[in-house]
Amino acid sequence: MKWSIAAIAGLLAPSAFGAAVADKKITYNGYKAYRISTHHDDAVIKAKLAPLSPVTFNLDTSEHLDVAIPPSEVAKFKALGLDATVLHEDLGADIAKEAAFGTYDLTAQAVPSLTWFNTYHAYADHVTFFSDLRAAYPNNSELINAGTSVQGRSLFGIHLWGSGGKGSKPAVYFHGSVHAREWITSKVVEYITYQLLVQYSTDTVVKTILDKYDFYIIPFVNPDGFVYTQTTNRLWRKNRQTRSGSSCVGTDINRNWPYKWELTNGASTNPCDETYKGVAAGDTPENQGLVAFTQSLKNSKGIKLYIDWHSYGQYILLPYGYNCAARAANHARQTTLAQGTAARIKLSYGTTFTYGPSCSTLYATTGSSVDYITDVALAEFAWTIELRPSGSQGTSGFVLPAAQILPSAIEQWEGIKYLLTNA
Known part of the structure; x- marks a missing residue:
């Protein structure tokens, strides 16, 4: 659905439904x-x-x-x-450096500057960034809403289209910040959004891609959790949903999708665990909105490509998560594209990405977005990309230095151009 800039501004603050006494900030000083x-x-x-x-x-x-x-x-x-x-x-000191956002006057220029990607930003500034992009390119972009969080924040996003007019082509569909502490994911999808709009009129490859597909980009699938990482606990992962009978907070949105949710060994039934799946399939408000939005894309022009952006480990993960022996019907084609995408990513900075089916390459997941969007929403390609740093050699983990934002985004942009040119 189309969403006004005023509506975005009105939903920055959590509603009374999700309001709670503020937790004491965890600094991790000296850790x-x-x-x-x-x-x-x-x-x-x-x-x-x-x-x-x-x-x-x-x-x-x-x-x-x-x-x-x-x-x-x-x-x-x-x-x-x-x-x-x-x-x-000193983990606390590195978190403090990361959170030194500085100032950036988004509305002072017609189009946001690339300096936006020099640092991390507060949630409200991310909202303004997308509002400003849309205002700068009103003829081929609009703001959208894919649902509402536990605390009443909109799962806002942006829809981009090319010469065929909006909604006329198959969907390319991106999710960012599903897990709250994975800050680099929102920056990467913002960079891709930025390049698609800024380069559309000057770059033939970008024009071909945007004329061929409609892009639907949701930068913050878990806005409540993201805000919580900025105010209280930088390492928070889940949403901020409370459950009757438990003092533990949060459900893993990426274990809550209503497909293969009931299977065991790919998620937790303990509300205190990081991979808590919820009481029932699709029982998080965020997932309910996302399922409806995903189905609307399926029922319109279909979904060509879905990517669920995560960190960290440097993986390109294909279906499926629920079964290590299962393979998508077009698995061979997906593997070829993943190999080529990884090779193109590596050209920029030498960063190596491992690719393969999610379960057999990394670990089992149930109730995951990729499995749902492959088998229920019938996307031709549905991947998880785990961004920098690597699992074997990387340093920093979730608290990725701001100096790596642009390199991470640039290498992924090159990979995306290759993927959509060859898919």
Whole structure:
């Protein structure tokens, strides 16, 4: 649905329905973050860490475990003698650097400047960024709304089209910031949006792509969680939904899609866990809106390509997550395109992306967007892309230095151009 700029401004603040007493801010000052090599025996490593209070980053722990250790426990951690390297000398200090947003007057110029990508930004500024882009290109863009969050924020986005007119071509559909702490994802989809609009009139490749597809870009699937990472806990992952009978908050939106949700071993039934799937399939407000919006795309011109942008690990993940033996009907074609996309990404900065089916390449997921959009919404291609840093060699994890925003975005833009030119 079309959405006015005034409506966006009116939904920046959470509604009374989702309002709650503010939590005390977690600073992570003095926390030291480590990457521990598990040597394919993560159970032993986790047992050794059990007496401590680590904050775990990654879900795939077969090769390594990324943890932040409180300052009072660093000496005890070192005494364990684990095979570990340092990701953050002081996690709190690095978070503080990342959150030093600076100033950027979006409305002072007709088109936002590329300097927007030099740093991270507050949620309200992201809303303004999309409003300004739409205002600068009113003839081939409009603001859209894909649903409402637990706390009443709109799942806003932007719809782009080319010479055929809006809604006339198959959809290319992007989701960002599904997991709140993955800040780089919203910046990457913003860069792609920016380049599609700015280069449309001057670059023949971009013009061909935008004339061939309608783009629907939702930069913040989890706006409540994202705001919470900026106000309270930088490492928060889930949405901010409360559940009767539990003091734990949040559901993993990407384990809540109503397809293969009922299967086990790909999500958690514990409300306190990072991958909590919810009480019933599709019972998060965010997912309910997204399902309806996705179905509208399916029922219109269909979905050519869906990408769910995440971090971190440097993966291009194909269907499926729910079954490690399952393959999409066009798996061979998807694999060829993923190989070519990874090769094109690598040309920019030498960044290597691993590609393959989600479950067998990384880990099992149930109730995931890619599986739903492949088998229910019938997208021709549906991928998850896990952005920088890498799982094996990267440093920093979710708190990716601002200096890597533009390189991350540029390499993905090159990959997207290759993918949509060859798909």
